[in-house]
Amino acid sequence: MSTAQHDRPMVEAHGIWKSYDDGAIAVLNGVDLEIDAGQTVALCGPSGCGKSTLLHLIGGLDLPSQGRIAVNGVALNRHRDMVRFMRHEVGFVFQLHNLIPDLTMEENCLLPALAAGVARKDALLRLHELARRTGMQDRTQHRIQKLSGGERQRTAICRALMNRPRILLADEPTGSLDEKASSAVFELLIELADSEGVTLLMATHDRGLAAACDRMIEMHDGKIHESR
Amino acid sequence: MIFFRLALVNLLRHRMRTLFSIAGIAFSVAAMLTVVTVLQGAIGMFTGILSSGAEMIVFERNVSDLFFSDVPLPVAKTIAGWPIVAHADPVLFGIVSSADHPIITCFGVTRDDARIRQATWLAGSADSFGRNQSDIVLGERAAAFLATSAGKDVPIGHGVFHVSGIIRTKNGFEDGGVFMPLEDAQRFFHKEGLSVITIKLRNTSEAEMFKRQVHEQFPNMIALEDAEFSRSYSQFRILKATAWAVGGCGLALGGLGVANTMIMSVFTRIREIAILRVNGFSNIQIAATIFGESAVVSVAGASVGLIVGAVALYVLKLIPALDGYVDVSMHLSLMLLVVLLALLTGIAGALYPAVYAMRIRAVEALRFE
Numbered sequence: 001m002s003t004a005q006h007d008r009p010m011v012e013a014h015g016i017w018k019s020y021d022d023g024a025i026a027v028l029n030g031v032d033l034e035i036d037a038g039q040t041v042a043l044c045g046p047s048g049c050g051k052s053t054l055l056h057l058i059g060g061l062d063l064p065s066q067g068r069i070a071v072n073g074v075a076l077n078r079h080r081d082m083v084r085f086m087r088h089e090v091g092f093v094f095q096l097h098n099l100i101p102d103l104t105m106e107e108n109c110l111l112p113a114l115a116a117g118v119a120r121k122d123a124l125l126r127l128h129e130l131a132r133r134t135g136m137q138d139r140t141q142h143r144i145q146k147l148s149g150g151e152r153q154r155t156a157i158c159r160a161l162m163n164r165p166r167i168l169l170a171d172e173p174t175g176s177l178d179e180k181a182s183s184a185v186f187e188l189l190i191e192l193a194d195s196e197g198v199t200l201l202m203a204t205h206d207r208g209l210a211a212a213c214d215r216m217i218e219m220h221d222g223k224i225h226e227s228r
Numbered sequence: 229m230i231f232f233r234l235a236l237v238n239l240l241r242h243r244m245r246t247l248f249s250i251a252g253i254a255f256s257v258a259a260m261l262t263v264v265t266v267l268q269g270a271i272g273m274f275t276g277i278l279s280s281g282a283e284m285i286v287f288e289r290n291v292s293d294l295f296f297s298d299v300p301l302p303v304a305k306t307i308a309g310w311p312i313v314a315h316a317d318p319v320l321f322g323i324v325s326s327a328d329h330p331i332i333t334c335f336g337v338t339r340d341d342a343r344i345r346q347a348t349w350l351a352g353s354a355d356s357f358g359r360n361q362s363d364i365v366l367g368e369r370a371a372a373f374l375a376t377s378a379g380k381d382v383p384i385g386h387g388v389f390h391v392s393g394i395i396r397t398k399n400g401f402e403d404g405g406v407f408m409p410l411e412d413a414q415r416f417f418h419k420e421g422l423s424v425i426t427i428k429l430r431n432t433s434e435a436e437m438f439k440r441q442v443h444e445q446f447p448n449m450i451a452l453e454d455a456e457f458s459r460s461y462s463q464f465r466i467l468k469a470t471a472w473a474v475g476g477c478g479l480a481l482g483g484l485g486v487a488n489t490m491i492m493s494v495f496t497r498i499r500e501i502a503i504l505r506v507n508g509f510s511n512i513q514i515a516a517t518i519f520g521e522s523a524v525v526s527v528a529g530a531s532v533g534l535i536v537g538a539v540a541l542y543v544l545k546l547i548p549a550l551d552g553y554v555d556v557s558m559h560l561s562l563m564l565l566v567v568l569l570a571l572l573t574g575i576a577g578a579l580y581p582a583v584y585a586m587r588i589r590a591v592e593a594l595r596f597e
Binding site for chain 1: 229230233234237240241499500502503504505506507508509510511513589590591594
């Protein structure tokens with residue numbers, strides 16, 4: 001992302017529309033959003049309001065039907081190398097952690113680094129640093145099936161941060177956890193985002209957690225209604 | 229390493245399916261190896277009959293089978309007199325039968341023939357060959373399956389012959405054959421000519437000159453070096469083509485098995501492939517995991533197939549009816565070729581699954597449960 005401009009917002013989304021089935025199902029209806037670099041932003045709203053869709057569009061997993069999204073100054077629909085964007089600019093944390101169950105915690109975390117061509121030695125150094133900071137240093141050789149829900153989500157956070165992305169997109173990261181694990185994972189996300197200097201955009205139902213973010217954005221029926 | 233690990237993990241996840249795929253490739257490889265080896269061995273033996281003490285053969289041009297070749301006897305006499313020819317052995321091939329054995333190869337040869345001179349005589353001697361009319365010499369296996377021995381009479385075709393000797397050769401066809409003096413064979417088969425003349429030149433570098441000379445003086449005849457004959461003989465070509473076609477069909481079936489495994493593997497891992505994509509895997513890297521899986525299946529299948537093929541050939545060698553008829557020694561080049569074909573089959577089988585996997589859109593696949 002050599003064209004990045006530091007005085008610009010990290011995320012710029014203007015006039016975003018997204019619909020499926022040739023417009024029959026409208027999910028996003030003209031979303032405008034700007035997020036500054038380093039901010040932690042909570043995206044709140046009821047199920048089906050378009051939170052996940054907006055995250056997917058910002059993360060480059062999908063393209064808007066209309067509108068323009070730019071991350072770090074580069075328009076995604078003009079992004080010539082989406083693979084490079086996925087590897088170096090963005091990290092994802094999902095509600096269902098989306099880890100490969102037969103691999104170990106270490107192997108799961110190494111996937112994005114090795115896919116990006118990072119030397120195994122360097123990738124392992126980074127992994128051990130993240131594992132230590134997430135309290136997973138004793139679990140690196142454990143298979144995912146052997147980990148608890150909270151540990152799996154910590155693994156997913158480690159994996160998302162492996163390549164030092166500029167923006168971390170978390171889609172209901174605490175949605176499948178109990179209250180204790182939920183707040184632990186949330187605190188970890190906030191702490192890591194802060195220490196790594198990563199912009200965090202998190203979709204959540206939990207307004208208590210959302211209140212602890214720098215900003216809280218409310219979504220209804222595919223539109224942003226209020227923003228704090 | 230991580231790609232290999234991913235491939236291995238996916239294969240181990242569905243062990244039975246993987247085993248069936250490996251078995252499919254293994255049996256294909258074994259079938260191809262066995263069929264082609266047996267056939268090449270048989271062709272080699274047949275060629276060996278002709279190349280016994282010779283490096284060239286002369287036969288009638290444009291015949292589909294050497295049994296139909298008719299070389300006039302004077303041709304053999306003329307060629308034998310050429311200065312570049314060390315010796316020329318006339319041979320008449322025929323098929324005879326006995327009560328229990330409908331097909332026995334009969335060789336009408338002279339006493340000076342290399343087959344007679346170079347054989348190990350278990351009974352009788354080369355000097356006694358053709359001394360008396362109605363004398364024949366049997367190959368060791370022919371004597372065994374005709375349940376006779378030297379000194380006895382044996383009914384062959386419409387005649388009864390006296391077994392004057394028994395020989396052992398390294399060639400299964402010869403070992404299971406009947407040797408008659410050339411004149412007796414001509415009488416028996418009602419032929420005035422010969423099937424082939426096997427030629428030994430004084431100097432092998434004069435092969436081209438010899439061929440030209442045959443072409444100029446006997447336009448209805450053709451002279452070929454042994455290797456040329458083996459390559460060009462239409463029966464051999466048909467047999468080789470058949471063997472490779474059978475083997476190819478086997479491999480194609482194996483390839484379909486791999487394709488089935490791989491496509492099932494992709495279908496059951498759509499979400500996982502989406503995860504790889506979200507983690508920055510490129511299309512090539514995703515395809516590499518699919519091809520990696522198929523390569524593991526192919527290599528494992530080919531390895532097992534080589535072992536199964538070797539065992540099958542060993543068992544074939546033990547079958548008394550085939551003993552000596554087929555050369556079952558596996559050639560390294562054939563083994564490498566079969567393994568290479570198995571790998572290519574595996575890759576071909578993974579093509580569609582890989583393309584399918586590359587087209588998976590992460591955003592849709594992540595919704596896939």
